[in-house]
Amino acid sequence: MDMHTVVVGTSGTTAQDVIAVARGNARVELSEVAVDALAAARGIVDALAAKPEPVYGVSTGFGALASRHIGHELRAQLQRNIVRSHAAGMGPRVEREVVRALMFLRLKTVASGHTGVRPEVAQTMADVLNAGITPVVHEYGSLGCSGDLAPLSHCALTLMGEGEAEGPDGTVRPAGELLAAHGITPVELREKEGLALLNGTDGMLGMLVMALDDLKNLYTSADITAALSLEALLGTDKVLAPELHAIRPHPGQGASADNMLRVLAGSGLTGHHQDDAPRVQDAYSVRCAPQVNGAGRDTLDHARTVAGRELASAVDNPVVLPDGRVESNGNFHGAPVAYVLDFLAIVAADLGSICERRTDRLLDKNRSHGLPPFLADDAGVDSGLMIAQYTQAALVSELKRLAVPASADSIPSSAMQEDHVSMGWSAARKLRTAVDNLTRIIAVELYAATRAVELRAAEGLVPGPAARAAVEALRAAGVQGPGPDRFLAPDLAAADAFVREGKLVAAVEPVTGPLA
Numbered sequence: 001m002d003m004h005t006v007v008v009g010t011s012g013t014t015a016q017d018v019i020a021v022a023r024g025n026a027r028v029e030l031s032e033v034a035v036d037a038l039a040a041a042r043g044i045v046d047a048l049a050a051k052p053e054p055v056y057g058v059s060t061g062f063g064a065l066a067s068r069h070i071g072h073e074l075r076a077q078l079q080r081n082i083v084r085s086h087a088a089g090m091g092p093r094v095e096r097e098v099v100r101a102l103m104f105l106r107l108k109t110v111a112s113g114h115t116g117v118r119p120e121v122a123q124t125m126a127d128v129l130n131a132g133i134t135p136v137v138h139e140y141g142s143l144g145c146s147g148d149l150a151p152l153s154h155c156a157l158t159l160m161g162e163g164e165a166e167g168p169d170g171t172v173r174p175a176g177e178l179l180a181a182h183g184i185t186p187v188e189l190r191e192k193e194g195l196a197l198l199n200g201t202d203g204m205l206g207m208l209v210m211a212l213d214d215l216k217n218l219y220t221s222a223d224i225t226a227a228l229s230l231e232a233l234l235g236t237d238k239v240l241a242p243e244l245h246a247i248r249p250h251p252g253q254g255a256s257a258d259n260m261l262r263v264l265a266g267s268g269l270t271g272h273h274q275d276d277a278p279r280v281q282d283a284y285s286v287r288c289a290p291q292v293n294g295a296g297r298d299t300l301d302h303a304r305t306v307a308g309r310e311l312a313s314a315v316d317n318p319v320v321l322p323d324g325r326v327e328s329n330g331n332f333h334g335a336p337v338a339y340v341l342d343f344l345a346i347v348a349a350d351l352g353s354i355c356e357r358r359t360d361r362l363l364d365k366n367r368s369h370g371l372p373p374f375l376a377d378d379a380g381v382d383s384g385l386m387i388a389q390y391t392q393a394a395l396v397s398e399l400k401r402l403a404v405p406a407s408a409d410s411i412p413s414s415a416m417q418e419d420h421v422s423m424g425w426s427a428a429r430k431l432r433t434a435v436d437n438l439t440r441i442i443a444v445e446l447y448a449a450t451r452a453v454e455l456r457a458a459e460g461l462v463p464g465p466a467a468r469a470a471v472e473a474l475r476a477a478g479v480q481g482p483g484p485d486r487f488l489a490p491d492l493a494a495a496d497a498f499v500r501e502g503k504l505v506a507a508v509e510p511v512t513g514p515l516a
Contacts, residue, residue, distance in 0.1 A: 004024075004026050005026060005027045005028075006020055008034055008107060008108055008111045010034050010037045010111060010112050013105075013312075015213070015307060018210075019209065019210065021101070022100040022104065022206060023210070027129075027130050028104065028107065028126045028130060029126065030119075030122060034112075034113070034122070035119045037112065038110070038122055039118075042116055044116065044324050049192075055318070056317075057196075057326075057328075075190070076190060079191070079193055079194030079195070080160065080194065081194075083153050083197070084153075084162070086153035087150065087154045088141055089138030089139070089140060089141035089153075090141065091140040093137065093138060093139075096166065098432075099134050099135055099151075099155065101202070101203075101205075101206025102151055102155060102206050103128070103202075105202035105205055106152060106155065108311075109202070109315055110122045110125065110196065110197075113320070114320050114321070115192075115316045116191075116192045116196060116320050117192070117193050118193065120187070121187050121189075121197075124159055124184060124187050125159065127184050128158060131178075131182040131184065132167065132168030133166070133184075134166040135157065135158040135163065135165045135175065136154060136163065136165055136172060137154045138150070138151075138154070139429065142204075143413060143418070143423060143425070144333075144337075144338055144423050144424030145334060145420070145422050147199040147200040147315065147332045148201065148202060148204060148334075148424075149199075152198045152199075152202065153197075153198050156197040156198060157175065160186050160187060161176035161186030195316075195317075199316045200332065201332065203425055204334055204337045204424035205337055207431065208303065208306075208307050208340065209307055212300060212307060214435050214439075215296075215438075216300065217502045217505060219256075219296060219297055219300065219351070220515050220516065221499050222293055222351055222442050222445075223259035223263070223293055224466075224470065224505065224508055225442055225445040225446045226286070226355075227260040227263035227264050227467075228446070228449035228453060228467055228470065229358040229362060229445060230260070230264065231270060231453060231463060231464065231467055232269065232371070232455075232456060233286060233358075233368065233452075234269055234271075234370075234456075235270060235282040235287075236270060236273050236282060237260075237261060237264045237267075237270045239282070239287050240257045240260050240290065250291075250298055251297075252296065252301070253290050253291055253295070254290075254294065255294065257294070259512075259516055260289065262513065263464070263466040263508060263512055263515075264466070265465070265466070267463055268461050269461050269462070269467075270464075276369075285357035285358045285361065288354075292351065293351065296347035296350065296351050297516075299344065299347045300347075303341075303343065306337060306340045307337075309336070310336065310337055319331070333421075333422055335407065335422045335424070337422070338406065338422040338424030339407050342407050342408075345427070346403045348399060348434045348438045349402065351438060352399045352437070353399070355441050355442055355444075356389070358445060359385075359389055359392055359444055359445045359448045359449075360389055360393075362375065362448045363384070363385055365379075368452070370459075374389075375451050375482070377484045377485070385447070385488075387488070389444070389448075391440075391444065392444040395440055395441050396441060398437055402430045402431075402433055402437075405427070406423040406426040406427040406430060407423055407424065407427055410422070410423065411423075439499055443492065443495040443498065443499045443500075446470075446498070446499060447479065447491065450471045450474055451482050454481050458482075465511045466508045466512050469507050469511050470507050473498075473503060473506075474504075474507070477497075477498050478490075479494045479495050479498065
């Protein structure tokens with residue numbers, strides 16, 4: 001298979017697979033092993049369905065209605081009804097990449113052979129992904145327990161040829177029309193299949209995987225901007241010495257310190273802290289950047305561990321076990337994923353906060369060690385970056401509000417049957433906003449720090465090679481340097497895109513070597 005195809009087996013799905021399908025539009029194929037496992041598990045479900053004894057999800061109602069035994073003549077209707085009734089989302093549409101991740105991860109679990117879904121249903125899921133058809137999923141509707149029910153229901157509705165979906169051209173149309181246009185036959189759900197398509201943590205997991213992908217770039221970018229700010233503030237790089245970080249051996253801290261030290265290599269700006277206004281130590285926002293950035297990096301590693309475990313999981317209720325039993329369980333509860341989603345929102349808020357403090361220091365003539373007020377060309381006539389910092393501060397305050405944990409806010413549902421829920425979907429949604437805003441905050445620090453470095457260079461101090469590479473690449477991307485006041489929003493938007501697309505890291509790595 002070429003690099004644009006992801007093969008789904010009974011296990012082994014990786015974060016890279018999720019990113020490839022969700023963001024890279026990779027094709028999806030089922031392995032022969034997965035098809036065999038699907039068929040075997042379905043045989044077990046069919047055998048149970050033929051028996052007179054009720055089995056949850058096969059021949060009973062759901063949730064608080066699980067006590068009713070459903071006869072053969074009503075079971076297809078039962079499966080259709082659970083999808084239709086649970087497709088009850090409201091609010092704005094969820095992003096295409098989130099829906100693709102959601103669908104792919106549900107397919108991953110279905111293919112595990114623990115759900116009892118027929119191979120043809122799994123193939124239809126793959127066909128819909130490969131056709132570029134994206135079900136319309138709404139912002140609100142998941143409590144993160146019994147899985148992301150409403151979001152997954154909207155996806156299952158599309159498989160049935162009902163509801164609305166977006167085609168590969170971006171136009172929203174009735175799902176039945178889109179399936180017909182791509183030669184896909186709608187599925188007729190049988191015993192357990194409706195339930196199996198809804199009962200997973202796939203939405204929150206997909207958003208966790210993508211947030212981790214984004215935050216990896218942002219943490220490296222933040223190490224770079226912290227180093228540029230230290231350089232512009234004529235700080236000392238002695239605090240980054242590896243022997244200092246070895247005696248407090250948090251791995252993330254050591255990695256961040258090493259990144260900053262490599263960005264500062266060869267700088268003629270560092271080490272001037274004893275010149276005109278002697279400083280024994282730099283401010284915490286400068287001196288403690290590796291400790292804060294590094295703690296966030298270690299949090300990312302913990303979240304990756306949780307994501308990896310969840311990717312290796314088959315989340316459904318009930319599940320088909322290898323010995324042929326079909327057993328109920330509580331594995332659909334999203335607590336493990338919800339907790340780390342909230343944890344990441346906390347570290348994103350703190351990273352944004354320390355970035356903003358360095359930006360404010362660069363702009364304050366009383367603390368910037370000789371830089372002009374607000375980095376203005378003619379202070380008083382020009383306001384410089386005064387309001388850029390206001391914008392950054394507003395984003396930081398928003399991040400602090402988004403750091404309030406969703407996972408501590410359980411609310412009961414389903415006639416008290418589902419009396420403790422994870423709110424993992426909500427944690428994931430607010431984390432996406434936090435990551436988006438953190439990118440903007442880092443972009444503002446980059447904008448201020450590169451301007452400050454250029455102002456120092458104009459005074460005859462020579463920035464390091466990495467700083468010069470960052471400035472050159474940023475200016476080539478259309479972000480202007482020092483000068484009289486101008487319309488700032490376009491510059492800030494361009495700086496945001498520069499960070500978001502990984503161009504800051506790409507600009508300095510030819511000088512520094514690969515950064516952690």
